[in-house]
Amino acid sequence: MYHISDIKKYRFCPRFFWKANHQKQTSRMPYIRLEEKLIELAKEKLEIDSFFMGVRNDSNDISLSAFEKNEWGCNVRFEYHGLRVKIPFMQKTDEGYRIFFTYLGVLPKGDDVRFYADNLWVLQQLDLHVMDIQIIHLNAGYIREEELDVSDLFVVSEHFYTPKGNPSKRIFDYVLHHVQDLSKVLSSMEETLSGPMPEAVKLPRCYRRNKCPHYDECFPHEQTHDAMSIYHLVNTNQKDELVAKGITRLDQLTGEDITGDRVQYAQIMAARSGGEFVDRLALKNWIKSLQPPFSFLDFEWDLYAIPPYHGLKPMEVLPFQFSLHMYHDQQVEHEQFLGVGDCREDFIKKLLTTIPEEGTIFAYNADGAEKLRLLELARQFPTYEEALISIADRLIDLAIPFFLGLYYNLEFKGAFTLKRVTEVIAPDLAYDDLNIQHGLQAVEQWRAADRLDAPMDPDVKDQLYAYCMRDTLSMVS
DNA sequence: CCGCACTGTCTATCGAGTGT
DNA sequence: ACACTCGATAGACAGTGCGG
Numbered sequence: 001m002y003h004i005s006d007i008k009k010y011r012f013c014p015r016f017f018w019k020a021n022h023q024k025q026t027s028r029m030p031y032i033r034l035e036e037k038l039i040e041l042a043k044e045k046l047e048i049d050s051f052f053m054g055v056r057n058d059s060n061d062i063s064l065s066a067f068e069k070n071e072w073g074c075n076v077r078f079e080y081h082g083l084r085v086k087i088p089f090m091q092k093t094d095e096g097y098r099i100f101f102t103y104l105g106v107l108p109k110g111d112d113v114r115f116y117a118d119n120l121w122v123l124q125q126l127d128l129h130v131m132d133i134q135i136i137h138l139n140a141g142y143i144r145e146e147e148l149d150v151s152d153l154f155v156v157s158e159h160f161y162t163p164k165g166n167p168s169k170r171i172f173d174y175v176l177h178h179v180q181d182l183s184k185v186l187s188s189m190e191e192t193l194s195g196p197m198p199e200a201v202k203l204p205r206c207y208r209r210n211k212c213p214h215y216d217e218c219f220p221h222e223q224t225h226d227a228m229s230i231y232h233l234v235n236t237n238q239k240d241e242l243v244a245k246g247i248t249r250l251d252q253l254t255g256e257d258i259t260g261d262r263v264q265y266a267q268i269m270a271a272r273s274g275g276e277f278v279d280r281l282a283l284k285n286w287i288k289s290l291q292p293p294f295s296f297l298d299f300e301w302d303l304y305a306i307p308p309y310h311g312l313k314p315m316e317v318l319p320f321q322f323s324l325h326m327y328h329d330q331q332v333e334h335e336q337f338l339g340v341g342d343c344r345e346d347f348i349k350k351l352l353t354t355i356p357e358e359g360t361i362f363a364y365n366a367d368g369a370e371k372l373r374l375l376e377l378a379r380q381f382p383t384y385e386e387a388l389i390s391i392a393d394r395l396i397d398l399a400i401p402f403f404l405g406l407y408y409n410l411e412f413k414g415a416f417t418l419k420r421v422t423e424v425i426a427p428d429l430a431y432d433d434l435n436i437q438h439g440l441q442a443v444e445q446w447r448a449a450d451r452l453d454a455p456m457d458p459d460v461k462d463q464l465y466a467y468c469m470r471d472t473l474s475m476v477s
Numbered sequence: 478c479c480g481c482a483c484t485g486t487c488t489a490t491c492g493a494g495t496g497t
Numbered sequence: 498a499c500a501c502t503c504g505a506t507a508g509a510c511a512g513t514g515c516g517g
Contacts, residue, residue: 031517032478105478235484235513262484301517303479315479317517368481369516399515403483417515 002189003084007118007182010189013206015198017189019214022197028213032104032315033447034305039075039088041306042102042136045154046089048072054086060126067092080125081186087119089136096131097123100156104305106140106315110160110169117178124179133172134158138314144307153306153314225413228271232414234263250410262405270408279406286401293328293359297395299370302446309342311380319347319373320446326356340446348377348384355391364418366397 010017019025043051051072054063058077066073073090089100101116116133123130139155159167160174192198200218212218225231228249230242247253250271253264270277300321307313320343326333335354339346355361363370371392378388401407402416411424 030478107479299517303517305478317479319517363516365481365514365516367515372480372516397482400482403515415514 001079001082001084002186003086004115004118004122006189007083007185008115010185010192011114013201013203013212014188014192015200015218016212016214018192018197021193029447032303032305034104035308036306038102038104038305041150042088042100042154043074044150045136045156046072046100048074048089078122078126078128080122081183083122083182083186085119085122087123093131096129098132098134099123099130101133101135103135103137106138107161108135108137108157108171110174113160113174113178116171116175117180118182120175121179121182132158133175135171138305140314142307142314144310144312146310148306227275227410227413229413232412233267234414263403263408264405266405266408267410267414270410275410277408282404283401283406286406290360290396291358291394293326293356295327295356295359295361296325296398297355297361297363297370298323299363299373300446301373309344316376317373318342318344319377322347322351324351324354328356328359344377345381348381348388351391352384352387359394360396361391361394362396362398364397365399366395371395 006017009020050070051074052066052070054073054075054077056077060078063073063076063078071092074088076087076090078085078087087099088102091098091100120130120133134156136154136156139153142149142152157167158171160169160171161167202219206212206215206218228251230248230250230253233242233250233253250267253268266277266279299319301317301319303315303317304312305315307316308318312318320340321338322336324335326335337347337350374388374392374395378385378392399416402412402421409424412420
């Protein structure tokens, strides 16, 4: 017996599918925090009073006969040739069934069309006439007040969206176009499961977007690649083609092999000149934009699907911790904040009273992280808007010299995470000796404490973050 | 899952020039 | 007058890689 998610796994990678069925999976903390039951809220949104609720292992007959007495069904189960589907909402009309999927995000994208098409295929095989498909998703524009307004929290959409948020293809038409016969897929799945673990095959999807959790296990030889290896070339999916051409080392690359990417250029130059590349002119220009005294700022936050407090939007975050290092007159001062629950206002107050009035404030990946957090807080708390925006304006992204190929060290091995950069530039600040070695581990700990409403031990992670930034800078300068 | 930046690629559009 | 090409330009979009 398979579920739609098995099809998804198998399509993604037969080996992934095999492992999911044969090996015990380690549970991973979800990125998105969801305390509510999505299906219950969506039911409120659709204003359904009378309906039947499907349960596990419902047969087709049970589901179908339920529709004889009910217009609406929730979590309706169907099954065809061993493939089970669960339809979140289903409405019987004179023209056929209208089905609704829920989506825990603000922009359902056409990329997921396979999933919807596979669901539809099962219904079609059972001769159920589906006349429309809609998706219930979170409303990006909704701002919570004291109470949650469910009707405004969701949007029921007939369209997918572009990444910019504009409506694109009509869901039903697009899904209808993508329906494929799954019989063959199902028998291949059966065959795969009864056989040995499939060989690892490298595809872009193995590392695209989120690296597959099995990646290191599938391609162990890549773990041992030295810094010069072509496998560290960034912004390309042609690595294996290059290897096939006999190019396995970065210093073998010529202009014809690369796309003209600045980081690629920096990688090659570093490879040719003994391990390091510095674009002195560009770096000088960047440094010119900096204003002493220097401060270093780092936030931690948690991402909520459904806004838990006033002023928050769906998929917005709650900053709960900051660490601030101020560097002047050869001295380093440290301040930090850590709160639970809705600690935003305390967070802001502490930040505003501790941050220096002048000078550049660094953060790693600031434009995509700390700066956004400050602007969000400014919107949520108009009293502090001006002060917060002025801090945001002083933020400089410490990652820029790396992202733009101004500096490259072969030991980066193609990655510019703060962790990697630190390991290379300031090895004595490595994270190995810490209990928390990863931002998401910090969030996990915080969530546990937040749910108990108990204080958490402040850890030293942020201190090291900032130290590392300081060292990075002194090194770069 | 979200957002952002950067980059390259693709597409639409415009004006100039050309051929019919 | 019309259709076409060409190159330049601008905007949309996808791909990649950060942060949590």
